[in-house]
Amino acid sequence: MGILPLAADLPDPDLAQFGQDPWWIILIKAVGIFVILVLLTLFNIWFERRVVARMQHRVGPNVHGPFGLLQSLADGVKLALKEDIVPKAADKVVFILAPVIAVVPAFVTWSVIPLGPEVNLFGHRTPLQLTDMPVAVLFMLAIASIGIYGIVLGGWSSGSTYSLLGGLRSSAQMISYEVAMGLALVAVFLYAGSMSTSEIVAAQDRLWFGLILAPSFVIYVISMVGETNRAPFDLPEAEGELVGGFHTEYSSLKFALFFLAEYINLATVSAIATTLFLGGWAAPWGIENVWEGANSGYWPLLWFFGKVFIFIFLFVWLRGSLPRMRYDQFMALGWKILIPVALAWTVAVATIRVISLEADNGINRTYLVAAIAVLLVLTVGLMFLPERTDDEDATEAADEPHDAFAGGFPVPPMPAGGAVRGAAQPLTFSPGRTTVTATAESEENHE
Numbered sequence: 001m002g003i004l005p006l007a008a009d010l011p012d013p014d015l016a017q018f019g020q021d022p023w024w025i026i027l028i029k030a031v032g033i034f035v036i037l038v039l040l041t042l043f044n045i046w047f048e049r050r051v052v053a054r055m056q057h058r059v060g061p062n063v064h065g066p067f068g069l070l071q072s073l074a075d076g077v078k079l080a081l082k083e084d085i086v087p088k089a090a091d092k093v094v095f096i097l098a099p100v101i102a103v104v105p106a107f108v109t110w111s112v113i114p115l116g117p118e119v120n121l122f123g124h125r126t127p128l129q130l131t132d133m134p135v136a137v138l139f140m141l142a143i144a145s146i147g148i149y150g151i152v153l154g155g156w157s158s159g160s161t162y163s164l165l166g167g168l169r170s171s172a173q174m175i176s177y178e179v180a181m182g183l184a185l186v187a188v189f190l191y192a193g194s195m196s197t198s199e200i201v202a203a204q205d206r207l208w209f210g211l212i213l214a215p216s217f218v219i220y221v222i223s224m225v226g227e228t229n230r231a232p233f234d235l236p237e238a239e240g241e242l243v244g245g246f247h248t249e250y251s252s253l254k255f256a257l258f259f260l261a262e263y264i265n266l267a268t269v270s271a272i273a274t275t276l277f278l279g280g281w282a283a284p285w286g287i288e289n290v291w292e293g294a295n296s297g298y299w300p301l302l303w304f305f306g307k308v309f310i311f312i313f314l315f316v317w318l319r320g321s322l323p324r325m326r327y328d329q330f331m332a333l334g335w336k337i338l339i340p341v342a343l344a345w346t347v348a349v350a351t352i353r354v355i356s357l358e359a360d361n362g363i364n365r366t367y368l369v370a371a372i373a374v375l376l377v378l379t380v381g382l383m384f385l386p387e388r389t390d391d392e393d394a395t396e397a398a399d400e401p402h403d404a405f406a407g408g409f410p411v412p413p414m415p416a417g418g419a420v421r422g423a424a425q426p427l428t429f430s431p432g433r434t435t436v437t438a439t440a441e442s443e444e445n446h447e
Contacts (some may be wrong), residue, residue: 089159102150
């Protein structure tokens with residue numbers, strides 16, 4: 001019996017259109033992606049400031065250029081021309097490389113995102129996508145993970161406690177929310193039957209995955225906000241606690257690179273959500289029935305970036321509406337809610353998919369879907385049940401005898417009922433000495 005070749009060695013006719021372009025077409029595509037992302041970043045900064053200003057009844061940038069559109073360019077030039085400071089305690093090599101590590105993967109991820117169908121580019125037929133591969137979605141997740149290391153290394157190499165804590169928080173976010181994000185995408189792979197981005201877009205020609213896989217879509221949207229360190233999940237940059245987080249010690253062009261990476265990642269996760277859940281570059285429902293050329297030529301670029309801007313507006317809306325979460329709440333949301341729900345939903349989708357492919361198994365699919373829906377609702381409901389409150393714990397602790405040295409030396413445990421509020425309790429010494437209170441002692445020091 002002959003040995004079968006590996007799946008990666010088998011020819012894939014759907015991906016045959018990639019890898020056939022001459023070098024100058026590849027160069028034009030790569031430069032085009034770079035220019036689009038830089039211009040998109042400048043626009044997104046202006047767009048965010050204008051939308052938040054409108055939400056807060058302010059004007060926003062309106063001086064430089066028409067409608068203030070050149071304000072972002074002016075800020076970028078100002079950052080580049082500022083003094084570049086490297087702290088003495090910093091690891092200089094890693095300190096300089098960290099912003100580069102953060103920004104380069106943000107550009108590379110766009111190499112496998114389909115922006116449109118095949119078009120005529122300078123007399124050459126080519127898809128509006130730099131390249132594609134059978135595991136393109138895994139490639140995007142892997143490259144996006146590398147970008148987080150730039151933040152972690154930037155915080156570690158700065159030689160600052162605040163920056164180090166910001167970097168550690170970023171690594172915790174990466175681990176927590178990438179698990180939920182990856183599980184949310186498993187359902188897409190099961191329904192599309194492929195991990196190729198162009199094939200996933202083609203599989204949504206009738207119905208978008210954002211509707212038939214709504215729980216996966218919701219989990220991905222929540223996870224992508226946590227992955228990009230955006231409010232209300234911007235814990236690595238919490239200025240109220242960590243001054244500026246991982247980039248506290250950065251200035252000038254290196255800080256601008258971190259800023260650029262954040263806004264490119266904003267567009268990247270939006271483009272991934274558009275590709276995997278909203279039909280990619282395909283026109284919205286009904287438009288192709290009225291206009292036959294809606295999904296041909298360069299018009300799909302309009303539909304693609306229109307969907308991307310919907311997600312970007314969602315990011316801005318969240319930043320202007322919600323306060324920053326507490327760190328324990330943030331971790332509990334990822335590990336106690338998102339990951340269990342994503343696991344349960346993945347098992348449910350896999351079960352439905354197997355039964356759908358095996359039509360003669362004698363199982364009624366309607367009853368199965370209803371049962372899975374009920375179990376999913378019960379699972380989500382149990383996760384939102386109230387936990388034990390601090391008042392209940394304090395009441396139980398007050399009923400028990402208090403041992404001041406139960407926790408050992410030199411740090412005794414907290415008193416029963418929590419910390420003492422108001423003036424300190426009187427301090428009683430051995431017989432023959434007076435009893436001193438904190439109020440009396442402060443008055444004596446004042447006199």
